[in-house]
Amino acid sequence: MSELPGPDLVERARAIAPLIAREADEIERTRRLTPSVVAALIENGFYRALLPQSLGGAEVSIEAFMQMLEEIAKADASTAWCLGQCSVCAMIAASLDRDAAQEIFNTAPGILAWGAIAHEARAVAGGYRVTARWDFASGSRQASWLGAHVRILSADGASRKNADGSPEVRTILFPAASATLHDVWQAIGLAGTGTDSYEVSDLFVPERFTAFRDVPSGLRETGPLYRIGTGAAFSLGFAAVSLGVARATLDAAIALAREKRPSLTAGAMRDNGAVQGLIGRTEGDLRAARAYLYATATAMWRDLCATGEFGATHRSAVRLAATWTIHQSTKVVDTAYHMAGATAVFRSNPFERRFRDMHAIAQQIQARDSHYEDVGKAIVAGG
Template sequence: MNKLPGFGLIERAKALAPLIAQEADEIERTRRLTPPVVAALIENGLYRALLPQSIGGAEAPPEIFMQMLEEVAKADASTAWCLGQCSVCAMTAAYLDQDVAREIFGAPDGILAWGAIAHEVHVVPGGFRITARWDFASGSRQANWLGAHVQVVEADGTKRLKQNGTPEIRTIVFPATSATMYDVWDVIGLSGTGTDSYSVENLFIPEKFTALRDDFTALREKGPLYGITTYTMFGLGFAAISLGVARATLDAAIELARGKASVGLKAMRENNAVQGLIGRTEGNLRAARAYLYATATEAWRDLNHTGKLTEDHRTALRLASTWTIHQSSQVVDAAYHMAGATAVFRANKFERRFRDMHAIGQQIQARDTHYEDVGKVILTAAVLPRGPTT
C-alpha cells in the first residue's frame, strides 16, 4: 500500500515533544532553538514537510502539516513557530529550477528563512543586485539560506510591472553567510524564535536564484500543494500553532483544577464557576479546531479535484485562520485567569504560554483587517461565500 504524503510526520512530532518540552527553558533563556532540538527536527524530516517530493520532501497535505505544528506547539510555541516559518519558506523550491532547489534543500539541514516584503532589487546582467535590510526573519538562527521579497527595478530605473499593472514581487534566495545578522529579538513572547534582522551590501543574485512570488504560472512543481500561496499556508500553520498553545494551556488549567484548593474555599474541581468555565472554554477550543480543519479539508479536497484554489476558498481559509488565532487567545486568557496566582510563576508555564499566545496574536496573520477583507468579499459577491460542509 502506498503511504500518504507526509506519513509519519505527526507521530514523529509527538515523539519529539518530551525533548522539546525539556529544552523549552533553555530555548527561552537563549532566545534560540537549542542544538538538540534543531538536530532532532532535521533528523526526523520535519523541516521538509512542505518540500516537493522530487527533492526528498514530504509534500504533505495542509492537514498533516497543521497537526504536526499543533503537536510541537503543545511542547513549545517558539519551536513550532520556527518550524512552521521555515517549512513554508521551503515551498519556494516549487518555483526554482530543480538544480537550484537541490543545491538549497538537497541536504537534510537545508533550511531557508526570510523576513517581510521590503526594498527593491536592481536588474543587472545575469541577475540582480541589492543593498537592503529586512526584519522579522523567524528561524534565521537555524537557517543556512536566507531570502527576501522585493520589487524589481529595471536598468533604466523603472519598476517592473505585472500584466495587471501591479509591481512585480520577486523572491530572492542567497546563502546566509552573505548576510549580516542583527540580534534584535528582545521581546515578551515567542522569545525563542530568534526573529532577527539581516542585511546585505551590494549583493549579486543570479537570475536562477529568484522566483516570482506566488505566481502559479511560474510553478515547476504541479502538485496540488503548490496551488496554495505561502501567505495562506502561513495562516493555516500559525493558526494550528495557536491551537496547540491553547490546548496545552487549557490542559494545564484542568490538571491544576483537579487538585488545587484555597483556604476557606471549595476545591476547584467542586467549584461550579470553575466547572462551567472549563466546559465553555473546552467547547470554544473544540469548535475553533473543528472549524479550521473543516475549512482546510474542504479547500484541499476541491483543490485536488479541480486543480485550482477558488477565491471562495481563499477567503474562507483567511477567515478561519484569523478567527482561530483570536479564539485560541481567548482560551489561553480563560485558562490563565482560572489558574489564579499559580499562573504567574515561571515554573508552571502558564505565563510563558500566555506571553507566547499574545505574541502570536500581534503578528500579521492575526490582524483585524482580515475581517474587513472577508466582509468586503461577502458584501460584493454575487453568490455568498459558503462555509465548510464537511
C-alpha cells in the same frame, strides 16, 4: 531522504514533544532553538514537510502539516513557529530552477528562512544586485539560506511592472553567510524564535536563485499543495500553532484544578461549580475553533485536489478561519491563565510563557482584525 507520509510526521512530532518540552526553558533563555531540538527537527524530516517529493521532501497535505505544528506547539510555541516559517518557505522550491533548489534544500541543513517584503533589487547581467535590510526572519538562526521579497528595478532604475501594471516582485535567495544578522528580537512572546533582522550590501544574486512567489504560472511542480501559495499556508500553519498553545494551556489549567485548593476557600477547585462550568464552556470553544479550522482546510484541499484551483473563495475562507481561530485560541489561553490565579504568574509553572507566546501570535499579520473587513466586503459583494 526518503518520503515521510503525513501521518508518520504527526506521530514523529508527538514522539519528540517531550524533548522539546524539556528544552523549552533554555530556548526561552537563549532566544534560540537549542542544537538538540534543531537536530531532532532535521533528523525527523520536519523541515521538509512541504518540500516537493521530487527533491526528497514529504509534500504532505496541508492538514498533516497543520497537525504536525499543533503537536509541536503543545510543547513549545517558539519551536513550532520556527518550524512553520521555514517549512512554508521551502514551498518556493516548486518555482525554482531545479539545480538551484537541489543546492539549497539538499545541502545540509537545507533550511530556508525569510522576512517581510521590503526594498528593491536592480536587474544586472545574469541576475540582480541588492543592498537592503529586512525584518521578522523567524528561524533565521537555524537557516543555511535566507530569502527576501523585493521590487525589481530595471538597469536604468525604473520600476519594472507586471502585465497588469503592478510592481514586479521577486523572491531572491542567498546563502545565510552572505548576510549580516542583527540580534533585535527582544520580544514579550515567541522569544525563542530569534526573529531577527538581516542585511546584505551590494550582493549579487544569480537569476536562477530567484522566483515569482505564489504565481501559479511559474510553478514547476504539479502537486495541489503548491497551488495554495505561501500566504494561505502560513495562515493555516500559524493558526494550528495557536490551537496547540491553547490546548496545552487549558490542559494545564484542568490539571491544576484537579489538585489545587485555593487559599481562603473551603474546597478544592475541582469541586467548584463555577470552575467546572468555565472549563466546560472553554473546552467547547476550543473544540469548535479546531473543528472550524480543520473543516475549512479539508474542504479547500478536497476542492483543490478535484479542480486544481485555489481561488478567491478559498482564500477568503482560509483567511476567516485562521484569523478567528487565533482569536478564539487567545481567549482560551486568557481564560486558563486567569483560572490558574496566582499560580500562573510564576515562570516555574506552565502558564506564564504560553500566555505571552499566545499574545505574540495574536499580534502577527495572520490575526489582523482587518481580515474580517476583507471577508465581509467579499460577502457583501456576493463573493
